[in-house]
Amino acid sequence: MAQIVCRPPQAKYRAQLLVWTALLLVFVTTLGSTSAFSMPNKSRHQLSHHGIRPFTTTGTSRFQRKSTLHMSMGEMEVIECDVAIVGGGPAGCTCALYTSRADLKTVIIDKNPSVGALAITSHIANYPGVDRSMSGQELLDQMRVQATEYGTRYVRAQVFMIDVDEASTGDNVYTKMIYTPDYTIKARSLVLATGAMGRAAPPFPGEAEYLGQGVSYCATCDGAFYRESEVCVFGATAEAMEEAMFLTKFASTVHWITSVDVQSTAGGTTNKKVEQNKVMDEEMINELLACDNVKHWNKYRMVSVEGDMSGVTGVSVQAVGSSDPQVIPVEGAFIYGAGGGSKPITDFVQNKVELDDSGGVIVNEDMETSVKGVFAIGDIRNTAYKQVVVAASDGCIAAMSIEKFLSGRKTVKVDWIHK
Numbered sequence: 471m472a473q474i475v476c477r478p479p480q481a482k483y484r485a486q487l488l489v490w491t492a493l494l495l496v497f498v499t500t501l502g503s504t505s506a507f508s509m510p511n512k513s514r515h516q517l518s519h520h521g522i523r524p525f526t527t528t529g530t531s532r533f534q535r536k537s538t539l540h541m542s543m544g545e546m547e548v549i550e551c552d553v554a555i556v557g558g559g560p561a562g563c564t565c566a567l568y569t570s571r572a573d574l575k576t577v578i579i580d581k582n583p584s585v586g587a588l589a590i591t592s593h594i595a596n597y598p599g600v601d602r603s604m605s606g607q608e609l610l611d612q613m614r615v616q617a618t619e620y621g622t623r624y625v626r627a628q629v630f631m632i633d634v635d636e637a638s639t640g641d642n643v644y645t646k647m648i649y650t651p652d653y654t655i656k657a658r659s660l661v662l663a664t665g666a667m668g669r670a671a672p673p674f675p676g677e678a679e680y681l682g683q684g685v686s687y688c689a690t691c692d693g694a695f696y697r698e699s700e701v702c703v704f705g706a707t708a709e710a711m712e713e714a715m716f717l718t719k720f721a722s723t724v725h726w727i728t729s730v731d732v733q734s735t736a737g738g739t740t741n742k743k744v745e746q747n748k749v750m751d752e753e754m755i756n757e758l759l760a761c762d763n764v765k766h767w768n769k770y771r772m773v774s775v776e777g778d779m780s781g782v783t784g785v786s787v788q789a790v791g792s793s794d795p796q797v798i799p800v801e802g803a804f805i806y807g808a809g810g811g812s813k814p815i816t817d818f819v820q821n822k823v824e825l826d827d828s829g830g831v832i833v834n835e836d837m838e839t840s841v842k843g844v845f846a847i848g849d850i851r852n853t854a855y856k857q858v859v860v861a862a863s864d865g866c867i868a869a870m871s872i873e874k875f876l877s878g879r880k881t882v883k884v885d886w887i888h889k
Contacts, residue, residue, distance in 0.1 A: 549623075550656045551575040553872055554648050556629050556818070557663030559586045560858045561848030563613035564865030565661055565872075570620035572873045572883075577655055579648060581628045581688075582709060583614065586665055587849065588858055597858050609858070627652050628688045629818045634660060634841045645843060651690065659843045659872050662823070662831055663865070664815040666849035666856070676775030677805060684782025685775055685803050689713035693720045696802045700725065702785050704772045705806030706732045711754050713804055718761045725798050726758065727767040727787055767798070775803050814850045828852050836871035837864055843875060 553569045555562045558580030569576045583589065588606040595602040600609060618624055627650035633639045639647045644656035677685055686692045689703070693716055702725040703714040710726075717724045732755055759766055773786040773795050785803050788795040814829045824832045824840035830852025837845045847864035849856050870882040877883075 546652055546654060548654045548656065549577060549625075550644055551577045551623075552658050552876060553577070553661065554579065554646060554655045554657035554659070555661040555663055556632075556648060557586075557661075557665060557848070557850070558583055558610075558614060558624065559663060559665055559848060559861065560588050560610065560613055561665075561861035561865040561868075562661065562663035563610070563617045564862040565663065565845075565847060565869045566617040566622040566865075567613070567620060568866055568869030569872060570617060570622045572869070573621075574873065574876065576617075576622045577657070578614075578617070578622055578624045579627055579629055579650060579653070579655060580624065581626070582712070583610065583626070584708060586610070587667055587856070588861075594858065606858075625653055628690060630688075631818055631820065632660065632822060634822050634844050651688075658876055659845070661868055661872070662816075662819065662839070662844070662846040662850055663848050664818075664850050666814045666830075666852060674772055674774055674805070676777060677803075680775055680777045680782050680803070684777060684801060685805060687805065689716045689804050692802070692804075693717050696721050698722045699801040700799060701802035701804060702727055702798060702800045703804045703806070704728075704785075706730050707806055708754065710804075710806040711758050713806065714764065715754075715758050715761070717804065718758075718763055721802075722763060724761070724764045725767060725785075725800060726764055727770050727772060727785070727798075729769065729771050729790065731769050772805070775805075814852050816850065826852065835867075836874075837868040838871060838875075845872060 552574040553566070553576040555566055555576065555578045558578045562578055562580070566576045566578050584607065588610045593602060594600050594604050594606055594609050597609065614624060629648055629650050631649045633647040634645070636642050636645045639645055639656070641647075641656065644658060646657040646660040648655040648657065648660070690713070696717070697720045699721055700723045701717055701721045703710055703717065704727045706728040714724050714726050758764055767787060769790040770787045771790060773788050775782060776784040776786060776797060782801055782803050784797045784799045786795045786797050814825075814831065816825060816829060816831065819825075819831070822841065823844055823846070826832050831839055831846035831850050833839055833846050833851055837847050839846050845868040847868045848861040851864070853860065870884075874880070874882050
């Protein structure tokens, strides 16, 4: 078994590293290689932000999985489909419903079904035909079930990079490629539907500098790189708590830092200082705090991320009401911050489609971006009309446009009969 020993890359080389890693994925998959690579834990800073891991190949399925990539910490599937949709909100689910009804093999890639703008809405009163007592999560669950019943495959994973043309993928049929820690999805068309709940606030000092060298936004991707190490999770959202709980399986100590008193807000107590991307779940809080390797820094603000040439060495925090910061020694900093922002989530896009000045993806009347076969729907467009019904409408328009694009027709097909 060949072994690769890596050193932490400097920030300016990170983009090049991603490109070459993506090319390696394609190359080995194409050859059907059965060789495997292993990477020592100490190289975790090299690829930690993106969760890239080595692999072997085997396997098939209805979605034409040409190979299963066996990695040092699990197995990666390569999935081929007609339509890949990044994001499982109302826009993505509606698009998937229509494309699946058109007998197009459709895959939704969704990071977390419970943290989007619709999922965190307590009641839906203005969506046509829906009882006003229904919660956003219930409506979204129904949308997802409806799409999957028509044949959509739903996978939970975080996308860290995409390729959008034949020159990048080396494939003249599946010209779009989506990379996650557990799946590589090859598609004939791609839909961006990740919404606009990204952090609008500027990063903490040191956060951008050490991104990929200890700073991460995905514990699922990177957690196992921090086995028997101390890490911190900053944020009082449901997503932050889920990620902290995941990290308890690997880290020797998980320092959970919250700028609000989460225990006093558990159970849905109204408190305008609480990060409003999820009503606090008392059971989830108690479960996390009951873990022996969790230390809770309650009512502490994040000040900065500290580090050196090796990567992150600690985080500086400050108690609310105090003027004296202190440093918590950690090797990994998982930052979720204040949820409920309004910035379009496009970090994985890496400017491969055109964005407007506010960071929204630019589309035409067919919801197609500046790249042929790549579409964007919902709040990722940074539209002023951030409503569920508008997102669903975008999904419908994109689906009809995709069907027209893939079939080579000049006009849209209004609807399809599905037996």
